[in-house]
Amino acid sequence: MLNAPLPASRPAPRDAINPRKRAQVLSHAGQNDAEIAVIGGGLAGLSAAIYLGRAERDPLVIDSGSSMARWEPEVQNYLGFPKGISGEELLKRGREQAAKCGARLVDDEILRAVRKQDKFLLQGKAGSYRAKRVLIATGIHHLPPEIEGVAECVGHTMFFCKDCDGLRVRGKKIAVYGGSNEAVEYALGMLYYSPCVILVTNGKRPHWDKQQTEWIEENKIPIYLKRIVALRREGCRIRALNFGGGLEVEIDALFTMRGDVYFNKLARRLGAEVDEDGQIKVDTCLRTTVKGLYAAGCVTPANCQMIIAAGQGAAAAQAINRDLFEECLATHSLRRFRERQLQEFKATGKVKDRRTLMKICRKDSMPKL
Secondary structure, three states: OOOOOOOOOOOOOHHHOOHHHHHHHHOOOOOOEEEEEEEOOOHHHHHHHHHHHHOOOOEEEEEOOOOHHHHOOOEOOOOOOOOOEOHHHHHHHHHHHHHHOOOEEEEOOEEEEEEEOOEEEEEEOOOEEEEEEEEEOOOEEEOOOOOOOOHHHEOOOEEOOHHHHHHHHOOOOEEEEOOOHHHHHHHHHHOOOOOOEEEEOOOOOOOOOHHHHHHHHHOOOOEEOOOOOEEEEEOOEEEEEEEEOOEEEEOOEEEEOOOEEEOOHHHHHOOOOEOOOOOEOOOOOOEOOOOOEEEOOOOOOOOOOHHHHHHHHHHHHHHHHHHHHHHHHHHOHHHHHHHHHHHHHHHHOOOOOHHHHHHHHHHOOOOOO
16 A cells, blocks of 8 residues: 555645646656655655755655644654654754755655666656656654544644653543554553553453553453443644443543554565565665665654654665765766866866766756766
8 A cells, every 4th residue: 555545634745736736846857867866855854854965965855745743733752852753843944954965846646656776766647757766755644533523633632752742731631542462562551651541442342462451451451341422622732532331431641552564665676675564674774675765764664753764864864875886886887977077177167076976967968978
C-alpha cells in the first residue's frame, strides 16, 4: 500500500495541486535528472536534502505531501523549540532551508520505479525522473482506532506515541486502545504520567501473553473488553467512551496501538528487502539491499520520532555523498570536473562551484560532471 487514505479532518496532501502546475516546477529540459532523488518530503527527506545540497550535490526532493508531521498541531519534543512548533511549520521551514541549500523540490507522487544499469527511473503522476542514487523517505501511516469521530482529535487528545505526548497528558484520565503485548506495555508506561490508566480492546479478544496479564493484575489496570459504540467529545477534545448499556467511561486522552502501514511499495518493487513488519531493511549507513538505494526515517526500523528521522536523513545523505565521491574517483569524473573548472576560470576569471558548473553543463547539453 503506497498511500493509506487520510481522514478528512487531517491536512489534505499537496498532491491535490493541479498536475500541470506541479510539473512546471521542473519544466526545463534535463532538469528531471538529478544525482540523488529523495522520495518523501518529511523530516528525513528534507534533512537529507539539506546535507546533500551543502555538499554541492544535486538533490531533488519529490514530495507527495503525506508526511505524518503535518498531523501534529504542536510538536513539543523537537530540539530547539522550547515553546513547541506545529508539524506544518517545521516542514515549511525545512523546505525553505533545503531550497536555500540548493535542493530542488517538486510536488509529485512516484508511482513506479525501476533500476536500469546505473540509473533509477522514476515515474510520477506529474512527471518522470532519473537519478544515480535514490533515498526512500516515504514514512508510515499510523492506523487510528475504528471509532467514529476520533480522527478530529488526532494530535489534540488522540495520540500514537507516549514518548512524544505522554507529558502532555500528565495527571489526566488515559485510555490505551489495543489488545497486544505492546498495548499492555504502553498502559504500564503511562502509569508514570498518571494514576488513571485503562485498557480498551473495542470488543476484540486480547492476545497479550500470560506475562502481560500478570503485570496488568499486579498493577491493577482496569480492562474494558466491550465494543465502543460512541465517542463523546467537544470539538477535538475527547470526553468519554460509550460502551452501550448505560456504561460510559470518562477519559481525557486516548493512545492507540492499532498498528502501522509502512510505505515500502517502491522499495519492494526495486527489490529491497523488508522485515516481517514491512520496515525497509538498512545497514548502519542506511543502505538497502539494492545497490544505490537508501532508506531513512519511519519507513525503516528506526524509532519513529521526528528528530530521529531527521538524524537518519542526515546520516543517509553523508553516506550517499561518500558513495558518489568514491565513484567519481574510481571513474575519473573528478578529473573531468577539474578540467572544466579550470577551463571556466580561465575563460571568465570567476570561481564557479560544482553545482554552478553542472547548471552550465545542462544548459550547454554537455555530459554531466
